[in-house]
Amino acid sequence: MRKKPDIHQLGLSTPSVEFPVTICVVAFGPHANLTKRFLESLYRHTPTELFQLRAGLNEVEPATEHAFLAAGKRYGNVTIYRETRNIFKSPLMRRLFHERPLTNPWTLWCDDDAQFTKSDWLHRLAWRIETAPNVVMWGKEHFATRSNMFLEEWIKTANWYRHLALRLWADENGASTKLFRFAAGGFWAIRTDVLHQLDWPDRRLLQAGDDLLLGEALRQNQLRLGNFTYGVEIHQTPRRNANAPAVSSLEATFNHSRM
Secondary structure (H helix, E strand, O other): OOOOOOHHHHHHHOOOOOOOEEEEEEEEEOOHHHHHHHHHHHHHHOOHHHEEEEEEEEEEOHHHHHHHHHHHHHHOOEEEEEEOOOOOHHHHHHHHHHOOOOOOOEEEEEEOOOEEOOOOHHHHHHHHHHHOOOEEEEEEEEEEEEOOHHHHHHHHOOOOOOOOOOEEEEOOOOOEEEEEEEEEEEEEEEEHHHHHHHOOOOOOOOOOOHHHHHHHHHHHOOOEEEEOOOOEEOOOOOOOOOOOHHHHOHHHHHHHHOO
């Protein structure tokens, strides 16, 4: 049997992290099964003294709220943020990040369909943070291409835009398109001061493209992204509410936010 890592020693050997970290998650709609899976895997594989959990409840069913309340009562490390109507992911993410000051150097984000599979996932993440101090964000690295002119203009009007030209990529037909590198939105860890520097999430966002745009915001500010996938599974369930404008179209999202 593998010996459990010594928590005191972990804190001494990874002082850049400063436990407990804050883990943020948003749950929405009638998906209590996902909430229960998320919580069960988190508490099975993560010592409670290493994290505080901020849970955003976005028009959830009673069973979802009950699961978070029960975790808070049992473990004492859960803070709940309620929304009785669906305000979408990014506005609720802003509440979790900015309504009450985050006091530790690193903040972690999870979608409610994420799950943890290794009991040393947070220890491995802490070691990566400690040994690569120039990396400000960790997550599952993705690349995507886009050729949408609206997206380019959207980026150029962002407060975090620093006039770096968007990266180009030639497709299989030789046509030029834009290339984006980012951490998948299901799980990531970021330096808290970077959240404040970028004022993230962008106030114009509802849900579509938030992960891709965060990657570009980092690049515009010459901040480094690192790849981390150990002990965390994401995007294992079908996209929910896929027809909502906030999910399917950044342009529709932006227009909706201006109404």
